Amino acid sequence: MDAEPKNTGGKAEPWGDITPDAARRLVSAAVHAFAERGYHATTTRDIASRAGMSPAALYIHYKTKEELLYQISKVGHERALTIVERARDSEGTPAERLADAVRSFVRWHAEHHTTARVVQYELGALAEEHHAEVIAVRKATDGAVRSIIEDGVKAGVFDVADVRGTTVAVLSLCIDVARWFNTAGRSTPDEVGDLYAGLVLRMVGAHGEHQDGRP
Amino acid sequence: MDAEPKNTGGKAEPWGDITPDAARRLVSAAVHAFAERGYHATTTRDIASRAGMSPAALYIHYKTKEELLYQISKVGHERALTIVERARDSEGTPAERLADAVRSFVRWHAEHHTTARVVQYELGALAEEHHAEVIAVRKATDGAVRSIIEDGVKAGVFDVADVRGTTVAVLSLCIDVARWFNTAGRSTPDEVGDLYAGLVLRMVGAHGEHQDGRP
DNA sequence: ACGGAGAGTGAGCAAGCGCTTAGGCCCCGT
């Protein structure tokens, strides 16, 4: 279905393409540790031992603990942005594109809830320069969602009084999935994605189509 | 308007009634520090110096740093629960009560966004026993919102396929306000509360009344 | 055969952490 074989939203861990192997294990270990305890409560010894190596080995592949977080945060934010941009640029009515954006964005946050939790809730621990970089990606994500909503308003198929505020609300809804979603829980990523796509279409007052965004 | 003079949702800091004065200053300092940097990145020296005292003085009023977080988390969660319970138990249609709950819940999270950020996002740092206690309050909050939605569904004025999932979504929306709200930002707590009440009424498919929950 | 790069280790340093101790000041009931 896709000309590019590179995986940007599949079920596997988003770190499959990192080399050497030890570096990949370190990132994966860091993601799990950061997600469980938070960045500041995680020690470099903890990360190293999860990756099956000595504390010193971490510094062969990454200069600092913060650089590990930066890698995770940067790649994660870019993946998330790609997802909404793909929906924004796809063909279809604004409702279809908005539903698609929400559905895949939510699904990503649910499937990769460990990574997503770090990406969405640990960015405050980044160094100032890295933080600014990541904030720029977040603004782009916000802009992508907003432009879909604006398209719907202009086309007269959405009824939104406060586009900016509603965009924030839509993103809130999606992002917060990373906080509460749990693999052992009641619903699957697909189910949550479908539910949320429907809720968002209602929020923007979409009319002239079914709730799932398909006319 | 209220027989009870005690403030449970006003604009002042929610810590006005703590005595002695030094203990109140410590809690307030801890709230600001935890909100800015997170629990684990905050040092007891930082809290003490913000409160204008020596590091050792903290331990006269609180046994540990974690106990400070526990006080903040417990009181904050109880305040939040009180707000939605009041809306649940008030008179009015389900739509009015749901709009009321969301409006005041969101307003609280926006007005007290510093406190709310600690309450909503730092509870993972609590000791196991305290954590369990706080989780129980959160479940009660979820139950209160869900019961309003269930009332609306039973009365035939809400159109909700997945009550549990929709409740989670509504709470997500409200809670996430604490993450992004900023006093210097574009909108006031009142504006966000009104906007979000309207969005939630749409999410539950409320009909037979205006969007603001008033028939 | 072998030198050098890459990848890893055990030991440990300086700094900072949560928290304790010993002691001092001030106010108040008797």
Place this chain on the structure above:
DNA sequence: ACGGGGCCTAAGCGCTTGCTCACTCTCCGT
């Protein structure tokens, strides 16, 4: 007048933290 509790500080203890250092092992091109 004065003993005692409440409140506070300076100093510092024991420990953990992020990170470094000196060194070893393995692999590969020449």
